[in-house]
Amino acid sequence: GESVGLHLPTLSVQEGDNSIINCAYSNSASDYFIWYKQESGKGPQFIIDIRSNMDKRQGQRVTVLLNKTVKHLSLQIAATQPGDSAVYFCAETNTGFQKLVFGTGTRLLVSP
Amino acid sequence: DGGITQSPKYLFRKEGQNVTLSCEQNLNHDAMYWYRQDPGQGLRLIYYSQIVNDFQKGDIAEGYSVSREKKESFPLTVTSAQKNPTAFYLCASAGFGAEAFFGQGTRLTVV
Numbered sequence: 148g149e150s151v152g153l154h155l156p157t158l159s160v161q162e163g164d165n166s167i168i169n170c171a172y173s174n175s176a177s178d179y180f181i182w183y184k185q186e187s188g189k190g191p192q193f194i195i196d197i198r199s200n201m202d203k204r205q206g207q208r209v210t211v212l213l214n215k216t217v218k219h220l221s222l223q224i225a226a227t228q229p230g231d232s233a234v235y236f237c238a239e240t241n242t243g244f245q246k247l248v249f250g251t252g253t254r255l256l257v258s259p
Numbered sequence: 260d261g262g263i264t265q266s267p268k269y270l271f272r273k274e275g276q277n278v279t280l281s282c283e284q285n286l287n288h289d290a291m292y293w294y295r296q297d298p299g300q301g302l303r304l305i306y307y308s309q310i311v312n313d314f315q316k317g318d319i320a321e322g323y324s325v326s327r328e329k330k331e332s333f334p335l336t337v338t339s340a341q342k343n344p345t346a347f348y349l350c351a352s353a354g355f356g357a358e359a360f361f362g363q364g365t366r367l368t369v370v
Contacts, residue, residue, distance in 0.1 A: 245353065
């Protein structure tokens, strides 16, 4: 299948560790942010989202933090598992214009 | 089943030919998107459409064309003007103010 992540930044962690993936977004007018997970040869899958009126949102094992002052997003994955190995992308949009733009991505490698 | 469907999964094109990639959704989403992904790279926006009969260029629209005649469908044509079309193409759709859902992609190869 399609190989993603050959040249992307890579984060290597041990199973059970917590992982933090960072993303800088570009448009100060963006008001909605999404994290996606992409496995090799597949389309991206939604993980979690956050709107600009929040600075933190939690899901199951995942937390997204938003710092609008420095235009920075992070995705925290608790107790990382081998099945979390994939490429992770942040995406930003303005809900008025709906142009959805992706960041460069980070490859997460989880060792047993 | 509700979802977004791309076809074909694999497509081969001879140099100088136009090819059309299909994207269909039954999620009743207004917005639809086309992205290109090269190996080891991120997703780059080709075109997007917020509503039927309207679409906007993304960051890499040159050599591509789209139409949005029906809400459910957003086909992408890769024209002969696209000099390096070999890539993985992803289609997505989204409701207003909500996350986008992706198809499984079409891998286009020029032979």
